Amino acid sequence: MSIRLFDTVTxxxxxxxxxxxxxxxxxxxxxxxxxxxxxxxxxxxLTYDLWRRWFTYRGLTVTLVRNVTDIDDKILAASxxxxxxxxxxxxxxxxxxxxxxxxxxxxxxxPRATGHIxxxxxxxxxxxxxxxxxxxxxxxxxxxxxVSSWPDYGQLTRQSPDAVENDEAAVDRxxxxxxxxxxxxxxxxxxxxxxxWPSPWGHGRPGWHIECSAMASRYLGSAFDVHxxxxxxxxxxxxxxxxxxxAAGDDFATTxxxxxxxxxxxxxxxxxxxxxLGLGNVLAETDWVTARYLLLAxxxxxxxxxxxxxxxxxxxxxxxxxxxxxxxxxxxxxxxxVPEAFAAAMDxxxxxxxALSVLHDTVRAGNSALDAGTDVTSHANAVAAMTAVLxxxxxxxxxxxxxxALSVLMxxxxxERNEARETKDWATADRIRDDLDAAGITVEDGTDTxxxxxxx
Numbered sequence: 001m002s003i004r005l006f007d008t009v010t011x012x013x014x015x016x017x018x019x020x021x022x023x024x025x026x027x028x029x030x031x032x033x034x035x036x037x038x039x040x041x042x043x044x045x046l047t048y049d050l051w052r053r054w055f056t057y058r059g060l061t062v063t064l065v066r067n068v069t070d071i072d073d074k075i076l077a078a079s080x081x082x083x084x085x086x087x088x089x090x091x092x093x094x095x096x097x098x099x100x101x102x103x104x105x106x107x108x109x110x111p112r113a114t115g116h117i118x119x120x121x122x123x124x125x126x127x128x129x130x131x132x133x134x135x136x137x138x139x140x141x142x143x144x145x146x147v148s149s150w151p152d153y154g155q156l157t158r159q160s161p162d163a164v165e166n167d168e169a170a171v172d173r174x175x176x177x178x179x180x181x182x183x184x185x186x187x188x189x190x191x192x193x194x195x196x197w198p199s200p201w202g203h204g205r206p207g208w209h210i211e212c213s214a215m216a217s218r219y220l221g222s223a224f225d226v227h228x229x230x231x232x233x234x235x236x237x238x239x240x241x242x243x244x245x246x247a248a249g250d251d252f253a254t255t256x257x258x259x260x261x262x263x264x265x266x267x268x269x270x271x272x273x274x275x276x277l278g279l280g281n282v283l284a285e286t287d288w289v290t291a292r293y294l295l296l297a298x299x300x301x302x303x304x305x306x307x308x309x310x311x312x313x314x315x316x317x318x319x320x321x322x323x324x325x326x327x328x329x330x331x332x333x334x335x336x337x338v339p340e341a342f343a344a345a346m347d348x349x350x351x352x353x354x355a356l357s358v359l360h361d362t363v364r365a366g367n368s369a370l371d372a373g374t375d376v377t378s379h380a381n382a383v384a385a386m387t388a389v390l391x392x393x394x395x396x397x398x399x400x401x402x403x404x405a406l407s408v409l410m411x412x413x414x415x416e417r418n419e420a421r422e423t424k425d426w427a428t429a430d431r432i433r434d435d436l437d438a439a440g441i442t443v444e445d446g447t448d449t450x451x452x453x454x455x456x
Contacts, residue, residue: 032208069212075087083194103289366380
């Protein structure tokens with residue numbers, strides 16, 4: 001085994017060496033729950049679901065932490081007449097439902113920011129003690145990270161500290177440097193009392209960046225293997241996370257992964273342009289497995305565009321696989337080992353497009369074997385293993401007690417149809433086939449046998 005990952009910090013492919021042999025600690029930035037999730041959020045969650053599945057396939061025990069940012073400027077701004085915490089919980093449930101629909105495995109831990117205020121305060125105190133943070137002297141209760149105190153600031157995005165631009169508009173709140181970012185925000189009179197917690201600097205709430213640093217170290221320790229998230233989080237969020245964690249004395253993440261963003265019709269998703277695409281929009285045109293296939297088909301680091309015809313293309317590709325799975329359900333004996341070419345692609349920074357080409361090549365070869373009447377067991381096993389790793393449902397509807405009962409009826413109908421064909425009673429043979437087709441059952445005549453399957 002030699003898994004390679006593309007590390008954002010070094011901009012190189014690196015061989016993965018877990019800090020603890022046989023185990024992987026992953027932290028992934030989850031949703032900021034101020035509005036319903038769109039497919040960009042879901043593609044990110046799916047990316048790290050695939051990484052988790054592949055690490056697991058390679059025999060590693062994975063601890064995956066995906067946080068929920070449930071207190072933030074955006075949440076307070078979006079809540080309107082609704083309580084901010086009610087909005088946050090409602091949207092959190094929407095995100096969870098969407099990930100469940102797409103077959104994304106639940107994280108090992110899914111901490112909420114509001115449940116870890118004490119951890120954040122403790123981390124801020126460490127930064128102040130080390131001279132990397134300061135409380136303002138204007139009575140606001142704000143605490144800032146001092147960018148100038150950390151020479152390695154800009155390491156993640158490969159920019160010098162002097163070139164970094166201010167990432168917040170509130171430069172008038174007694175910052176010492178416009179580049180400094182908030183660790184703690186003093187409570188303001190126009191904010192709800194419920195959105196503040198006591199601290200050594202007065203009532204207030206945490207800044208966005210400190211939340212992830214505190215939660216990552218709480219669940220994974222001061223050093224862990226992988227930190228992931230969308231490309232749009234590199235700056236300022238991940239840059240600030242890295243700086244404050246290292247400045248506090250933590251090694252933090254060894255490798256940083258970032259998935260590419262999703263556009264719709266070549267344009268960034270935006271409420272102002274009305275092109276924000278949610279999972280419901282996709283599911284209105286197709287099923288969940290096709291939606292998952294659509295979102296994983298491009299390489300995870302590449303940008304992805306949902307254009308006219310994209311869903312239909314994904315459906316056509318997946319239907320070829322699904323059809324083979326249904327035709328060969330009974331032939332699967334041990335679908336646990338993927339082909340070497342598939343494994344090599346997945347080991348190479350999760351090269352899913354290449355892995356999918358192996359999947360489709362295997363399906364084509366398997367269909368040829370079926371048509372020729374030769375043994376298809378190896379192809380069926382390989383496809384079952386590959387679809388399982390990708391989280392694409394390889395379970396055919398043609399299984400279980402219902403299928404067993406249906407089989408009895410089908411055997412009788414197929415026998416009647418075959419008898420009609422032998423006696424050249426084409427009207428009866430065609431009627432039986434048409435009735436089955438109307439019921440969603442496909443009949444395929446081979447040289448010696450007739451196969452049937454339920455349309456997926």
